[in-house]
Amino acid sequence: MSGNRTDLYEIRMALSYLRRDMCAPATFSLFVRALPQSRGFLVAAGLADCLSFLEDFGFTDAELAALERITGLDVTPLAGLRFTGEVRAVEEGRVVFAGEPLLEVTAPLAQAQLVETALLNLVTHQTAIAAKAARCRIAAAGRDLVDFSARRTHGPDAAMAAARASAIAGFAGTSYVAAADRYGLAASGTMAHSYVQAFPDERAAFEAFAADFPASSVFLVDTYDTLTGVDRAIEVARRMPAHQPVGVRLDSGDLHTLSWVTRKRLDDAGLTGSRIIASGGLDEHSIARLVAAGAPIDVFGVGTRMGVSSDAPALDSVYKLVDLDGRPTMKLSAGKVGIPGRKQVFRPTGRPADVLAAHDEEVPRDHEPLLTTVVRDGRRIGPLRTEAELVQDARDRFTADLAWLPAHARDLVDPTPVRVRVSDRLHALAEHVRRSLCSQPI
Amino acid sequence: MSGNRTDLYEIRMALSYLRRDMCAPATFSLFVRALPQSRGFLVAAGLADCLSFLEDFGFTDAELAALERITGLDVTPLAGLRFTGEVRAVEEGRVVFAGEPLLEVTAPLAQAQLVETALLNLVTHQTAIAAKAARCRIAAAGRDLVDFSARRTHGPDAAMAAARASAIAGFAGTSYVAAADRYGLAASGTMAHSYVQAFPDERAAFEAFAADFPASSVFLVDTYDTLTGVDRAIEVARRMPAHQPVGVRLDSGDLHTLSWVTRKRLDDAGLTGSRIIASGGLDEHSIARLVAAGAPIDVFGVGTRMGVSSDAPALDSVYKLVDLDGRPTMKLSAGKVGIPGRKQVFRPTGRPADVLAAHDEEVPRDHEPLLTTVVRDGRRIGPLRTEAELVQDARDRFTADLAWLPAHARDLVDPTPVRVRVSDRLHALAEHVRRSLCSQPI
Numbered sequence: 050m051s052g053n054r055t056d057l058y059e060i061r062m063a064l065s066y067l068r069r070d071m072c073a074p075a076t077f078s079l080f081v082r083a084l085p086q087s088r089g090f091l092v093a094a095g096l097a098d099c100l101s102f103l104e105d106f107g108f109t110d111a112e113l114a115a116l117e118r119i120t121g122l123d124v125t126p127l128a129g130l131r132f133t134g135e136v137r138a139v140e141e142g143r144v145v146f147a148g149e150p151l152l153e154v155t156a157p158l159a160q161a162q163l164v165e166t167a168l169l170n171l172v173t174h175q176t177a178i179a180a181k182a183a184r185c186r187i188a189a190a191g192r193d194l195v196d197f198s199a200r201r202t203h204g205p206d207a208a209m210a211a212a213r214a215s216a217i218a219g220f221a222g223t224s225y226v227a228a229a230d231r232y233g234l235a236a237s238g239t240m241a242h243s244y245v246q247a248f249p250d251e252r253a254a255f256e257a258f259a260a261d262f263p264a265s266s267v268f269l270v271d272t273y274d275t276l277t278g279v280d281r282a283i284e285v286a287r288r289m290p291a292h293q294p295v296g297v298r299l300d301s302g303d304l305h306t307l308s309w310v311t312r313k314r315l316d317d318a319g320l321t322g323s324r325i326i327a328s329g330g331l332d333e334h335s336i337a338r339l340v341a342a343g344a345p346i347d348v349f350g351v352g353t354r355m356g357v358s359s360d361a362p363a364l365d366s367v368y369k370l371v372d373l374d375g376r377p378t379m380k381l382s383a384g385k386v387g388i389p390g391r392k393q394v395f396r397p398t399g400r401p402a403d404v405l406a407a408h409d410e411e412v413p414r415d416h417e418p419l420l421t422t423v424v425r426d427g428r429r430i431g432p433l434r435t436e437a438e439l440v441q442d443a444r445d446r447f448t449a450d451l452a453w454l455p456a457h458a459r460d461l462v463d464p465t466p467v468r469v470r471v472s473d474r475l476h477a478l479a480e481h482v483r484r485s486l487c488s489q490p491i
Numbered sequence: 492m493s494g495n496r497t498d499l500y501e502i503r504m505a506l507s508y509l510r511r512d513m514c515a516p517a518t519f520s521l522f523v524r525a526l527p528q529s530r531g532f533l534v535a536a537g538l539a540d541c542l543s544f545l546e547d548f549g550f551t552d553a554e555l556a557a558l559e560r561i562t563g564l565d566v567t568p569l570a571g572l573r574f575t576g577e578v579r580a581v582e583e584g585r586v587v588f589a590g591e592p593l594l595e596v597t598a599p600l601a602q603a604q605l606v607e608t609a610l611l612n613l614v615t616h617q618t619a620i621a622a623k624a625a626r627c628r629i630a631a632a633g634r635d636l637v638d639f640s641a642r643r644t645h646g647p648d649a650a651m652a653a654a655r656a657s658a659i660a661g662f663a664g665t666s667y668v669a670a671a672d673r674y675g676l677a678a679s680g681t682m683a684h685s686y687v688q689a690f691p692d693e694r695a696a697f698e699a700f701a702a703d704f705p706a707s708s709v710f711l712v713d714t715y716d717t718l719t720g721v722d723r724a725i726e727v728a729r730r731m732p733a734h735q736p737v738g739v740r741l742d743s744g745d746l747h748t749l750s751w752v753t754r755k756r757l758d759d760a761g762l763t764g765s766r767i768i769a770s771g772g773l774d775e776h777s778i779a780r781l782v783a784a785g786a787p788i789d790v791f792g793v794g795t796r797m798g799v800s801s802d803a804p805a806l807d808s809v810y811k812l813v814d815l816d817g818r819p820t821m822k823l824s825a826g827k828v829g830i831p832g833r834k835q836v837f838r839p840t841g842r843p844a845d846v847l848a849a850h851d852e853e854v855p856r857d858h859e860p861l862l863t864t865v866v867r868d869g870r871r872i873g874p875l876r877t878e879a880e881l882v883q884d885a886r887d888r889f890t891a892d893l894a895w896l897p898a899h900a901r902d903l904v905d906p907t908p909v910r911v912r913v914s915d916r917l918h919a920l921a922e923h924v925r926r927s928l929c930s931q932p933i
Contacts, residue, residue, distance in 0.1 A: 054669045058680035199497075239503070243812035
C-alpha cells in the first residue's frame with residue numbers, strides 16, 4: 050500500500066482515465082533506450098522488489114486523504130484500486146541490452162499507468178548497480194570480491210540493494226549485516242583505523258583483535274606505516290594457533306607494490322595460507338590493472354564506486370505505452386521514436402545475436418525467449434522462493450550468461466554490446482504504425 | 492531499532508571494546524576529505540535522518556539472533572545498547588567545504604563506532620544531492636525548478652531524499668507525491684506521452700485534460716510533432732475560462748528554439764500569462780546555457796541528473812576517530828593524514844574565509860560557529876520542528892549562505908572553493924600529535 054510513492058502526473062492521468070471509463074488493457078514496456086558509453090551489457094535486477102510492490106499496490110485512507118489535500122481533487126476513484134494485471138519479465142541475473150524490454154505490464158490503463166514510477170525506479174537502480182558489479186567481477190578474473198559500499202550508497206535501502214545486486218553479479222559477500230541476514234549472503238568485516246587508534250599502539254590492537262576473533266583475524270595495517278603494520282600483523286599471527294586463517298588488509302598506497310612485499314613477508318614467516326585483502330576506492334579499472342600486473346591480492350573490497358555505479362549512476366530507462374486494447378502505439382518525439390507493440394526477446398543458444406520480436410512470434414529453433422509471465426491476475430506465479438534462493442538463482446543465471454557473453458561486450462574500456470536485431474514482423478509493424486500516425490491529422 | 496543496518500566491522504569492533512570495558516568517551520568527526528572537482532561548495536543535508544536514527548538506535552531480539560547466526564559470536568553485550576552520547580553538527584542547508592566537520596559524535600567508544608555506517612550513508616547521500624540541486628538553482632538564476640527525479644533515483648527512499656534535498660536547495664516543488672505530503676512541498680505533475688497516445692488524437696487528449704484539471708492544465712506537446720502540439724494546446728486553452736492558468740511542457744528537441752517559437756505563438760494567441768515548462772535530461776549546465784541564451788522558459792523540470800548527482804554521485808566522506816578520552820588521535824595512512832581533536836568551524840560575517848579550529852577555541856569577533864549541539868545524553872535538544880518546518884528552515888539557511896558564497900565558489904564549470912584556514916592552535920595540535928606518533932614505537 051504505497052500508492053503515493055509515485056509521480057503526481059500518474060495520479061492525474063489515472064483519475065482522468067477512470068472518470069472516462071478508459072479501462073482497456075494497456076501494455077507498457079520498460080526498457081533502456083541506450084546503454085551508457087562504457088557499458089557493453091546490463092544485468093537485469095530489481096524484479097523481485099517490483100513484484101512485491103505490485104502485490105501490495107493500493108492507496109491507504111491516509112494516502113487518499115493526503116492526495117486530496119495536495120491536489121484538491123476528488124480522488125475517491127482510487128480507493129480500493131489494486132493491481133490486477135499481467136507482468137512478463139526478464140528474470141533477474143540475465144544479461145540484457147538496449148531496447149530489450151526488462152518488463153512488460155499489461156493491465157487496465159489506469160493501473161498500468163500508476164505503477165510506472167515505482168517500477169522504473171526499482172529496475173533502473175538495481176540493474177545499473179548489478180551491471181557495474183558485473184564489470185568488477187570480469188576485472189577480478191576469478192578472485193573474490195566483497196561489497197563494502199554501505200557507507201556511501203544513496204540511503205540505507207540503496208545499501209541493501211547494492212549488496213543484493215553485487216551478489217547477483219557474483220560478489221562473494223558483503224559488509225552490510227542487514228543485507229547478509231536478509232539475502233543469505235556471507236558477511237565480511239575486519240577492523241577500521243579507529244580500532245587501531247583506540248589502543249595504546251598497533252600491536253596491542255592486533256593482539257586484542259586476534260584474541261577476540263581468532264577464527265577471522267584480518268589486520269588492517271595502514272593506520273600508521275603499512276609495512277611496519279604488516280610486520281606487527283605477522284608477529285601477532287605467528288603466536289595464534291597454526292590452523293587459524295589470518296589476513297592482512299591494505300587500504301591505501303600503492304596496492305600493487307605493497308601486496309608483493311606483504312605476500313613475501315607473510316610467506317617468509319610461514320603464513321602461506323594467509324590472505325591479502327585490498328580496498329580503498331577500487332573499481333573495475335583499478336582491479337583489472339592489479340590483476341593484469343599479477344598483484345597477489347586474494348580479495349577485493351569494493352565500495353563506493355560499485356555501490357553508486359559512479360561512472361553511470363543512472364540508465365536511460367523508459368516505460369512506454371506500446372499497446373492499447375490490442376492497438377500498437379508509439380510516440381514520434383524528436384530522437385525518442387519507439388517501436389510499438391508487445392515484445393519478446395529471442396536469444397540463440399551459443400551465439401551472441403539477440404532478436405527483438407513481437408510477443409506472439411514463434412520461438413525460432415535453438416532460441417530461448419527471455420520474457421516469461423511472472424504475474425497473472427495480479428498474483429505472482431511460479432514456485433515460492435526465499436530471498437536467499439532468489440539471489441542464488443539470479444547469480445546462477447548471470448554466471449551462465451557471462452559465459453555466453455562475447456569478449457567485445459565484456460570489454461571494460463571500449464565495449465561493443467551484442468547486436469539486437471529487430472525481427473521482420475516487428476519492423477513491419479513499426480513502419481505501419483509510424484505511417485498511419487504521420488498520415489492522420491493529429 | 493536498526494542496529495544491523497551497519498557494516499560487520501563496526502559490530503566486531505564494538506564487541507571487542509565492550510568485552511574489554513573500553514568505554515571511554517570517543518569523538519568521531521564526519522567530514523568530506525576533498526570536494527569533487529566540479530564542486531565549489533557542498534550543502535549540508537541528512538542531519539534530520541541521522542537524529543532519528545540515533546534516537547531509535549538499538550538491536551531488536553531478531554537482529555541479535557541474526558547477528559549471532561551470521562557471526563557465530565556471542566552478541567549479548569549489544570542487547571539493550573542505546574545511543575547516550577552527544578552530537579554537534581552543522582545545520583542542514585548550510586554551505587560547507589572540504590575538511591569541515593558536518594557532524595561530531597561524542598559517546599562511549601562502542602556506541603560512537605556502531606553508528607558510523609548509518610551516519611556516513613545518510614549525510615554523504617543527502618549532502619551530495621543538495622549540492623547538485625544547489626548548482627541547478629544557481630544556473631536557473633531565479634526561474635523555478637521542480638524535482639522530477641523519482642523514477643531514476645537509487646530506490647524509493649532515495650526519491651524521498653532527492654525531493655527533500657532539492658527543496659532545501661531551493662526547488663519550488665516535486666513530482667513525488669509521498670515527498671510532497673511528508674515534507675510539505677508543492678506537488679507538480681502534468682501528463683505523460685502515454686496520456687496523449689491513449690486518446691484517438693492529441694486534441695482529444697488535451698481537451699480531456701483541460702476538462703478534468705481546469706485549474707492546472709499543462710499540455711505535453713512533443714508526443715508527435717512539437718509545434719503542431721503547441722497549436723493544439725493553444726486551441727484548447729483558448730476555449731478554457733480566461734482566468735485559468737495554462738502551460739506547455741517541452742520535453743525533447745532544441746529547447747531554446749522551441750521555447751521562443753512556443754512563447755511567440757502563445758503570446759500571439761493572447762495567452763501571455765501561460766507558462767513554458769522544459770524538461771528532458773536537464774542539468775545545471777544545460778539550464779545555464781538556456782538561461783544565458785534568454786530562452787523564455789519559466790520552469791525547469793530537473794530529473795535524473797540532479798536526483799543521482801550524476802557527475803559526482805558520491806562524496807569522499809569519512810568518519811574519523813579524533814579524540815579518545817580527551818586524547819587527540821589521528822592516522823598517518825598514505826595520502827590520508829587527518830587533523831586530530833574535536834573541532835569547530837568559524838565563519839566570518841560577510842567574508843568568505845572559514846577557519847577550522849579546535850572545538851573549545853574562543854569565537855573570534857564577527858565570526859559565527861557552525862557546529863552547535865543538537866543531541867545531548869542521547870536526546871535531541873532544541874524546539875520540536877515538523878518535517879515541513881525542518882525543510883523550510885534549511886532552505887532559508889541555504890538562501891542566506893548562497894548570498895554569502897563568492898562567485899568563484901558558485902562557478903559551475905571551474906569553481907574554487909572558499910579557503911578553509913586551520914587555526915594556529917589546531918595546527919600546533921596536529922604537529923604535536925604527528926610527532927608523538929612518529930617518535931613512539933608503534
